Amino acid sequence: MDLVLYLLPLFFLMIILPPIERVEPVASSIDMVEIVTDPDIRITVYNPEKSVIEEFELEDYVTGVVAAEMPASFHEEALKAQAVAARTFALSRMHGLYGSTENHFGAHVCTNYKHCQAWISKERYLSAYGDEEAYEKIKRAVNDTKNVVMTYDGILINPLYHSNSGGVTEDVEAVWAVSGQVPYLKSVYSVDESNYNQYETMVVFTWEDIKNRLLTKYSQAEVQSGFNKEIEIMSYSASGRVQTIRIGNIEMTGPEFRELLDLRSTNLEISFPDSETVEIVTKGFGHGVGMSQCGADALGNSGYNFKEILEYYYTGIRVEEIKQ
Numbered sequence: 001m002d003l004v005l006y007l008l009p010l011f012f013l014m015i016i017l018p019p020i021e022r023v024e025p026v027a028s029s030i031d032m033v034e035i036v037t038d039p040d041i042r043i044t045v046y047n048p049e050k051s052v053i054e055e056f057e058l059e060d061y062v063t064g065v066v067a068a069e070m071p072a073s074f075h076e077e078a079l080k081a082q083a084v085a086a087r088t089f090a091l092s093r094m095h096g097l098y099g100s101t102e103n104h105f106g107a108h109v110c111t112n113y114k115h116c117q118a119w120i121s122k123e124r125y126l127s128a129y130g131d132e133e134a135y136e137k138i139k140r141a142v143n144d145t146k147n148v149v150m151t152y153d154g155i156l157i158n159p160l161y162h163s164n165s166g167g168v169t170e171d172v173e174a175v176w177a178v179s180g181q182v183p184y185l186k187s188v189y190s191v192d193e194s195n196y197n198q199y200e201t202m203v204v205f206t207w208e209d210i211k212n213r214l215l216t217k218y219s220q221a222e223v224q225s226g227f228n229k230e231i232e233i234m235s236y237s238a239s240g241r242v243q244t245i246r247i248g249n250i251e252m253t254g255p256e257f258r259e260l261l262d263l264r265s266t267n268l269e270i271s272f273p274d275s276e277t278v279e280i281v282t283k284g285f286g287h288g289v290g291m292s293q294c295g296a297d298a299l300g301n302s303g304y305n306f307k308e309i310l311e312y313y314y315t316g317i318r319v320e321e322i323k324q
């Protein structure tokens with residue numbers, strides 16, 4: 001019911017969205033970034049937990065995304081890079097690029113991190129973490145990059161990001177074949193991310209569990225006994241992640257296998273310690289495309305500013321500011 005109340009203002013919002021103008025890129029020194037105040041940009045956000053569409057000032061929404069998506073303990077330049085990525089994500093959707101608004105009843109974005117970007121309110125952040133200082137640090141990162149976005153060929157990019165690359169990021173088409181190649185979402189070596197607890201995880205399954213998950217998802221699945229011959233990695237992507245894998249008579253993509261077993265990444269090794277157990281060690285956390293958040297923090301610690309961090313992970317992009 002709440003949704004209906006928001007439909008009318010949404011209609012007007014779609015009309016008054018300002019166009020994005022191409023401007024000169026910001027200089028490499030972050031002090032040179034010209035800040036343009038633009039208080040009129042508002043975004044509609046579908047919150048599936050509450051089943052409502054809420055409207056926010058863009059910068060307030062971006063603050064909530066950075067708070068939900070990156071630890072405040074990360075380097076301030078990493079937080080700024082995250083803010084620019086979150087803002088670019090939001091504005092690109094507001095301009096009808098990349099995402100489907102059908103899943104949000106017409107809202108620009110949603111708060112489901114698997115579909116759009118995670119988001120948390122200030123109240124919830126403070127009650128969950130109770131740290132006003134941390135929230136202020138996030139807010140500063142957003143303010144310091146106000147109106148700064150990423151473009152490629154004059155168009156807002158699709159700034160995908162993930163938690164930890166495990167050492168190398170992934171080509172977008174290896175994860176989403178349908179997207180095809182995207183010049184700025186190319187695999188790059190990332191700095192050492194092994195100091196982060198998102199780097200390596202071991203998960204232990206029983207063969208029975210894997211078999212049950214397989215049979216639930218694929219009704220035509222057939223598996224024989226002798227299970228260690230029934231799971232076989234068929235091919236790897238250029239970045240070393242699993243591209244195709246077979247379980248019994250079912251061949252699936254790495255991302256499908258990741259989803260089946262709820263794994264952290266497709267950069268993985270499988271071993272069979274005994275006759276009933278399957279051990280899977282994954283490296284990295286997330287789909288691996290675009291910016292690695294842990295890598296951004298590591299680059300920040302080694303002296304990169306937010307613009308350099310973004311240019312590192314998104315090949316050939318420009319970091320620019322928007323003007324009305």
Ligand SMILES: [Zn+2]
Binds near residue numbers: 110111117
């Ligand atoms: Zn969404």
